[in-house]
Amino acid sequence: MTTIYEVAKKARTTSGTVSRALNNKGYVAEETKRKIERVAKRLNYTPHFLARSLRTKKTDIIAVIIPNIANPIYPEIIRGIQDKAHELGYQVLISNSDALPEREIELLTIFSQKRVDGIFLGTGEGAENKKIREKIKKLSEAGIKLVVGGFIKDKLPTDSLSIDNFQGAYEVTKHLLNLGHNKIGFISGPKNARVAQERQKGYRAALLNHNILYHDGLVAYGNFQQESGYTLGKDFLQREKAPSAIFAANDVMAIGVILAAEELGRRIPEEVAIAGFDDITWASIIRPRLTTVSQPKYEVGSLAAEMLIQRINEENNRTFQRIILKPKVVIRESTLNQEKK
């Protein structure tokens, strides 16, 4: 690999001048500059990234921490992040936390040591966790910018971005209530997962608003995986007084419920209505098509990357931004058989 010194030597000048010439900084005579450029090209010179970063304290790398790339809502979000990041000259490191706080902290540590310019933390338990809050503070002191996504917590000392989980859940539940269901099972996520909690609150609020008693027995806790939707859904459906509708905290589990219902020979939505959350691609491919809450995943990713990089490229820290996107309920056949109408 050719170094800046070899270029300088061939161009009969010094490294400083070569650096200035190639970076268009300071005074360099036209002629000198052209010569340096010619030599650099001939020797196929490219600056050494590490050496440069060491000096400039910029790596042009951002890191992304999400629970699990294999969960179908993430690839699209990631793609949004990547496209925006690449457009702005950044590369993207991606890691999975499996939503474990310890793992999140470990990754935050690794990334800050690697001197990435910024980190997007897609939540698990997220900043609800004390240790994570501390970590966030440290990162901020180390000059590493952070954007947290997936839920909102007041006074979070970073930029954040999320859809309104409460509102989305509230509205689907209301949709189910309006259809006449008054016994609605809810399949939540892990108990410490903020998003699941928010969605559960939305579910609860909608019931209350309809003067229906919230009942613990109608709430089951899954893990956002299909298998748990299947198991818990089957359990609901086999009860003596089975709920007439089941709302799962994400689409993947809702699809598990659909499979369970199918296996038990229950007609959807006649015998049991099913709704999910996220609007993953497969929600509209599975039969019956799944009623769900839609969030613009690609755009969320793109926006998150933009926020992060904007934050990186400013020196005087603005106050933290907190963006809450409006979710949209998409009604499909799993709750409302439109053929019938």
Next chain:
Amino acid sequence: MTTIYEVAKKARTTSGTVSRALNNKGYVAEETKRKIERVAKRLNYTPHFLARSLRTKKTDIIAVIIPNIANPIYPEIIRGIQDKAHELGYQVLISNSDALPEREIELLTIFSQKRVDGIFLGTGEGAENKKIREKIKKLSEAGIKLVVGGFIKDKLPTDSLSIDNFQGAYEVTKHLLNLGHNKIGFISGPKNARVAQERQKGYRAALLNHNILYHDGLVAYGNFQQESGYTLGKDFLQREKAPSAIFAANDVMAIGVILAAEELGRRIPEEVAIAGFDDITWASIIRPRLTTVSQPKYEVGSLAAEMLIQRINEENNRTFQRIILKPKVVIRESTLNQEKK
């Protein structure tokens, strides 16, 4: 951030000794070492990644180039790569090439400048492309290790890893032929995509082996996206002499075909049998369940990462490895209605 010099000062020694103490290299007296460790801990010292990498010429970062993370075969492969990489102490940069050779080259360049230790290139056109072959050579000279995945080309100057696309396609096609189908439509990928070409060859060979004439009119070229499977499938099915079976070069397109068939009211598999390739998660969730060719995606990713990192950690270059995994045909309801039996 504390530097090694501050630690040295507090421990009343010099940076060299601190370095040796913390890295267990060379002679350091037990007492000195303990003292240094204590001070380092107290000052919360962590070595500066860039400075260290600059000197050691190792970044502990590998890069992954794939066509598109949003394509459902990749998240699982990626997860396999990440898990293995993290286990071995590496972080993973991920970028999408959209299977464009120019983009692949651009990314290879960026990553080599970023001084990643190794790159996994998931193929589009891949090393078939002249410029990419040249690029690979340059990388190799620059000491960046490479593993290419997704197809096999003889005498490729790198390690490579792939399933036997030909064989997989051959076997599904044979399965269809054995069911009595003698007019089988094939939906291929983009013309320059190696994997699609290989699968097409397998399809062709199976026909030949069954003494059935290969007919250009029965081959359509899609882009691996669902939409193209839908469109081309619909086109096939609406022909006067529609094929009785359709084999798509990947599951996503096959699912498009299923949707097309459903829309046209054709019964699967009675009126049209449908098969895909990849065995993505959704292949067994969609109804009818999709017959397809399975490849162990997570394990492929894990193995690829292992190969790459093994290659990184050896100095004397072994001869290149070429691993070809056996695919497995999974027969489901989209070709064979098992209830009927």
Next chain:
DNA sequence: GAAATTTGAACAACCGATTTTACAATTATG
């Protein structure tokens, strides 16, 4: 035309580690 300003480029310091070298202090060997 002298003084002030601008331009150009060499030199050296710096980023923060690792590694080599040199040398002093111990310990082992014959």
Next chain:
DNA sequence: CATAATTGTAAAATCGGTTGTTCAAATTTC
């Protein structure tokens, strides 16, 4: 006991850039 081998540590070089300083030369200003 003298010499050789081993241990321990400070000092300096190195990785490959960027940036600040310095000073000479060219240009502008009064």
